[in-house]
Amino acid sequence: MLDIQNIRKDFPILQREVNGKPLIYFDNAATSQTPQQVIDVIVDYYSNYNANIHRGVHSLSQEATDAYEQARLKIQKHFNAKHSHEIIFTAGTTHGINLIANGFSSLLKKGDEIIVSALEHHSNIVPWQMLCERTGAILKVIPMNENGELIMSAYDALLNENTKLVFVNHISNALGTINPIAYIIEKAHAVGAAVLVDGAQSCPHIKPDVQALDVDFYVCSAHKMCGPTGVGMLYGKEAWLNKLPPYQGGGEMIAEVSFEKTTYAGLPHKFEAGTPNICGGIAFGAALDYMNAIGFDAIANYEHELLDYGTEQLLKIEGLKIYGTAKEKTSVISFNVGTIHPYDIGTILDKMGIAVRTGHHCAQPIMDFYKIPGTVRASFMFYNTKEEIDAFITALKKAIMMLS
Numbered sequence: 001m002l003d004i005q006n007i008r009k010d011f012p013i014l015q016r017e018v019n020g021k022p023l024i025y026f027d028n029a030a031t032s033q034t035p036q037q038v039i040d041v042i043v044d045y046y047s048n049y050n051a052n053i054h055r056g057v058h059s060l061s062q063e064a065t066d067a068y069e070q071a072r073l074k075i076q077k078h079f080n081a082k083h084s085h086e087i088i089f090t091a092g093t094t095h096g097i098n099l100i101a102n103g104f105s106s107l108l109k110k111g112d113e114i115i116v117s118a119l120e121h122h123s124n125i126v127p128w129q130m131l132c133e134r135t136g137a138i139l140k141v142i143p144m145n146e147n148g149e150l151i152m153s154a155y156d157a158l159l160n161e162n163t164k165l166v167f168v169n170h171i172s173n174a175l176g177t178i179n180p181i182a183y184i185i186e187k188a189h190a191v192g193a194a195v196l197v198d199g200a201q202s203c204p205h206i207k208p209d210v211q212a213l214d215v216d217f218y219v220c221s222a223h224k225m226c227g228p229t230g231v232g233m234l235y236g237k238e239a240w241l242n243k244l245p246p247y248q249g250g251g252e253m254i255a256e257v258s259f260e261k262t263t264y265a266g267l268p269h270k271f272e273a274g275t276p277n278i279c280g281g282i283a284f285g286a287a288l289d290y291m292n293a294i295g296f297d298a299i300a301n302y303e304h305e306l307l308d309y310g311t312e313q314l315l316k317i318e319g320l321k322i323y324g325t326a327k328e329k330t331s332v333i334s335f336n337v338g339t340i341h342p343y344d345i346g347t348i349l350d351k352m353g354i355a356v357r358t359g360h361h362c363a364q365p366i367m368d369f370y371k372i373p374g375t376v377r378a379s380f381m382f383y384n385t386k387e388e389i390d391a392f393i394t395a396l397k398k399a400i401m402m403l404s
């Protein structure tokens, strides 16, 4: 059992009002809120040991380096990576995906095939389209059914000896569907293809074990799991990371530089050109500490209760349709009410202090599938409550009355 009232005290932002009403924050799938424990780490860094890492002999630089590398070890342990140099700090999920897409430019040839899923975020579609343009590779898409589940028999049929890469999100941000990635990885490996999993939506709710999954690459963003924006991680199997060329050139990623030839640094520095988001990386580690102290099993159980309760209450509203009814899903509810535009509902809810997402959620192909312009999306984290869901339902009913 989680002590939600105590947990809520860790989040200063949850104490504030919006438009004269207590804030109800249901936009967690876009970014999560930050607990005081993580804010303290950020303040401590800039107050006490802000310095550039790796290059300095002075004490501050060494303290900053130690804290940054400590954070890398925390991330390694959290995801159960075999080596710490398999953890690359990035600016976030989008950056991690682009790093891999860029790296594969030199490994793919005309006629090779890349498989993505119909449930992808734009950041997981566009880089592959660009990669296909550069290399002549072909993009294939795993289709989905009406419930928002990927159709595995169609996936099986897409795989062949030309398949080089499979890219799929672990959990869909628009619908909350949990994808069967263990199956997807196993089948891809059977034809010799590598798999990158976008974990932006899974990492806030579950604790992936990259070795047990045998996944080749896994990416996520700190800001969706109680950390700051602008930082994330890329996990890659050592052998793959050694095979891929560096992404950006600059300081920190080199071994030796002359105008004739530059040799690259070893892992992980080969992929970490320039001064990184040092404070962000350290705070990312603190966010993992915070969530692990609560415990991912407890988090998942409680969020599932919120999902069931929210779904049940919403379905009592006449004319309301939920998009994404997969058997396996997390605490994301996408819906529309009759022909009311999602944007109008979102605007009125905001006047009542309630933050939800409206629009296509960077997943236009999913909206095209359902032939809708967008949805209202309420997404819950472990610091949300059933009382907040009740207040949200009351406010939503008011909004519907005003708009119909």
Ligand SMILES: *Cc1c(COP(=O)(O)O)cnc(C)c1O
Pocket (backbone or CB within 6 Å): 029, 030, 091, 092, 093, 094, 095, 121, 123, 124, 169, 171, 172, 173, 198, 200, 201, 221
């Ligand atoms: C949020 C999100 C992204 C993009 O994350 P950034 O932090 O903006 O780079 C990618 N994929 C999914 C599934 C997401 O939810």
